[in-house]
Amino acid sequence: MSVAETLALIFLLAGCGFYLAGTIGLLRFPDVYCRLHALAKADNTGLCLICAGLAILSGDWQVTALLALVWLVGLLASTVSAHLIARHAYTAGQRPITISKETKWLD
Amino acid sequence: MIDVVLPLIVLFLIINLIAGMGRVFRGPTPADRMLAALLFSTTTVAALLVMAEWMDLPALRSVALLIVMLAGILSLAFVGLPRRKVRSGEDQ
Numbered sequence: 001m002s003v004a005e006t007l008a009l010i011f012l013l014a015g016c017g018f019y020l021a022g023t024i025g026l027l028r029f030p031d032v033y034c035r036l037h038a039l040a041k042a043d044n045t046g047l048c049l050i051c052a053g054l055a056i057l058s059g060d061w062q063v064t065a066l067l068a069l070v071w072l073v074g075l076l077a078s079t080v081s082a083h084l085i086a087r088h089a090y091t092a093g094q095r096p097i098t099i100s101k102e103t104k105w106l107d
Numbered sequence: 108m109i110d111v112v113l114p115l116i117v118l119f120l121i122i123n124l125i126a127g128m129g130r131v132f133r134g135p136t137p138a139d140r141m142l143a144a145l146l147f148s149t150t151t152v153a154a155l156l157v158m159a160e161w162m163d164l165p166a167l168r169s170v171a172l173l174i175v176m177l178a179g180i181l182s183l184a185f186v187g188l189p190r191r192k193v194r195s196g197e198d199q
Contacts, residue, residue, distance in 0.1 A: 001108050001109070005108065005109050008109070009108070009109060009112060012112065012113075012116055012157075013112075013116075015153070016116055016119055016120070019119075019120060019123050019150060019153065020119075020123065022123075022146065022149075023123045023126050023127055023146065023150075026127055026130050026142060026143070026146055027126060027127075027129055027130060032136060032138045032139050032142065035130070035139065035142050036142060039142055039145055039146055040145070043145075043146065043149040043150065044149065046149070046153065047149055047152065047153050050116075050153045050156060050157065051156065054156055054157065054159075054160050057109065057160055058160060063165070063168070066168050066169075066172065067156065067168070069172060070152060070156065070168070070171055070172050070175055073172065073175045073176055073179075074148075074149060074152060074175045074178070076179065077148065077175055077176070077178040077179030077182075078145065078149065078178075080179050080182065080183070081141075081145050081178065081179060081181075081182035082145075084182050084183065084185075084186040085138050085141050085142065085145070085182060085185070085186070087186070088138055088141075088185070088186050089136065089138040092136065092138070094136065094138070
């Protein structure tokens with residue numbers, strides 16, 4: 001296994017770790033804002049790392065440019081989605097939970 | 108080595124997707140269900156990109172670009188639809 005493959009493998013596995021964190025956050029966090037926070041950041045970091053790993057693995061400038069485009073459009077879509085969903089939840093009457101002794105963190 | 112890992116990564120991402128379905132069923136509000144759609148878009152894109160490398164199908168990268176472009180429009184559509192319901196409810 002060459003150096004490039006090892007590096008790509010590290011990037012891909014790190015990306016998978018971020019995806020796992022995002023999914024666990026989506027399933028376990030207590031309210032919609034926490035879930036949004038977990039998902040929007042972790043998943044895009046995972047996508048970035050996977051794109052970087054695949055770009056190293058392919059070693060082709062055209063493929064790398066396409067992967068970078070996918071990542072940038074993904075960032076844009078995720079930012080817009082996170083803002084719109086959070087605003088929708090806020091105007092629908094949901095408020096972020098506040099930390100107290102009675103807060104049940106894991107529903 | 109890398110040819111063994113790539114299918115495993117695709118499998119892992121698809122398991123992530125299926126786990127995210129739990130939020131669609133449990134999610135108490137429509138916004139929670141929309142979060143699962145957000146998860147679907149990013150995870151599907153990553154799975155498609157890895158599959159393009161694994162199966163040597165460059166067309167799948169274009170499919171991934173299309174899906175990631177649709178993801179932004181999806182949440183725009185979601186925000187547009189229930190707003191009208193809320194507004195008509197306030198008017199009555």
